[in-house]
Amino acid sequence: MLEEIPDIVIGRLPIYLRALTNMAVNGEKLTTSSHELGERLGISSAQIRKDLSHFGEFGKQGTGYHINYLIEQLRQILHLDREWPVALIGAGHIGHALASYNGFQHRGFRIAWLFDNDPAKVGQMVGGLPIQPITEMVETLNREKTQMVVLAVPAAAAQEIADQLAQTYIRAILNYAPVHLNVPPHIHVRHNDPVIQMQRMTFYLDTSLAVGSR
C-alpha cells in the first residue's frame, strides 16, 4: 500500500520506534498491542493501526505486535537500518552539547564532521572530533556526499549557510537557529528552537500566578 504517505504519519513513526525500543530494553514482554502502545503515548489505538497499515501488516490478531520485529520494520521504513553520517555546523554552546551527546549512536546517526567559522577554534577537539574551518564545508560535504546537517550557528549566519548547503547533496537540515530558512524544495528542514516550544505553552499558563508582569 506504499503510495502516498502523509508526512504527519511519518512524523509519528519515530515516536512509536522510541517507545518500542524502550519496551524492548526494559524487556518485560516480547509483544505489545496497539492499545498498550497508544495508552503509553496518549495516541488512539486506531491511529497506530492505521499509521502502520500504510506500510504493511505487522501484527497478529489476538496477540498484537512482536516488539523486536516491529522495531526492525520501522527502522527499515525510516531508513534507519544503517548509520547516517551527519555534519554539525557551529561549535558554540549548542554545537558542543551535540558533539558530546552520546544519544545518536544507537538511533541511526553519527556526527562525522564539525565546522566553525572561528579560526581560533579550528583544530580544537570536541567530542572526539576536530573543528574544521567552515571554508572547507562545501567541499567536504560534496566529497562525502553527505545528506544531513545539524545547523547550530547564530541566526544571522543561518540563511547564508543554508544557501551554501543548497549547492551540495544535503537534503535534510535540522536547524537550531531561531530563524526560518528558505531552501529549495528538495531540502527538508526541521526546526529546533526551544523558545518556540515554550512560547506555545505560555498561552495556557495561569497568568494570575505570573511573575514579572508589567
Added chain:
Amino acid sequence: MLEEIPDIVIGRLPIYLRALTNMAVNGEKLTTSSHELGERLGISSAQIRKDLSHFGEFGKQGTGYHINYLIEQLRQILHLDREWPVALIGAGHIGHALASYNGFQHRGFRIAWLFDNDPAKVGQMVGGLPIQPITEMVETLNREKTQMVVLAVPAAAAQEIADQLAQTYIRAILNYAPVHLNVPPHIHVRHNDPVIQMQRMTFYLDTSLAVGSR
C-alpha cells in the same frame, strides 16, 4: 471570537511572532501583509488571516498589518508581555548550553534556577547561575510558584522528576529527555528530542547515496 482556539493555531503564532520580530529588527518597513508573511514562511496567506481572526481584527484593508502593533498583540495573546521565570533541571551538556544561551531574555523567558542531582556539581556557577541540589527542587518551585521547567536530565530519570513536578505549580514542561512523559492533564509537555526530528527526515533521504548501509 475567543471561544475554542485549536492548539495547532496556537502553535503557529510563535512562528509568526518570530518572523515579525525579524522584520521589525531589519526595519525596512512599518507594515506587512498576510501574503508577504506567508511567502516568507511557506504558509498560505489565507491561513495566516484565518489564524489571526480567532483573536480579533489586527489589519487594515489595502495596507495590511502594522508590524509592531501585530507583534504587541501576539505577545499579549501568548502571554509574552511579561517575563516567565523558568527552572532548568539537569546541568549536563544540554543544561550547560541552555543556561548559557542568551536567546531567552528578549523572548519572554529567564532561566531562574538550575538544579542537578550530582553533589559534586552543586554550588558551581553556570551561565551566572548556581547549581542547586535537586532535593530542593520541589520546595523552591512551590515557594516561587514556578509554572514552567526545562527538563534536561537522562531518560532514565525524566519520569521520576515529572512525577515530582506534578506536585508543584508546574504546568509546562519542555522535555529534552528522549522518552515520553506521563503527566496529569493540566501539565503541557513539549518534546525536544533532536533524534526524533532527524529520524523523521531520513524517510525522505536518498538511500542510493547512503553510507554505512549494512
Added chain:
DNA sequence: TAGATTGTTAATCGATTAACAATC
C-alpha cells in the same frame, strides 16, 4: 473454543483553501 486484537471501511471531525464583499 473463547477472548483478544488486527487491518480496514465508512463516518465523523477538523483544518485548509478559494473566493469575494467590504473597505482602506
Added chain:
DNA sequence: TAGATTGTTAATCGATTAACAATC
C-alpha cells in the same frame, strides 16, 4: 479614484475515530 488587502464564508481537503469482520 483604483489598487490592494483584509476578515469571513463556504467548499474542499485530509486526518481521526468508531466499528466490526476476520482470525490468531
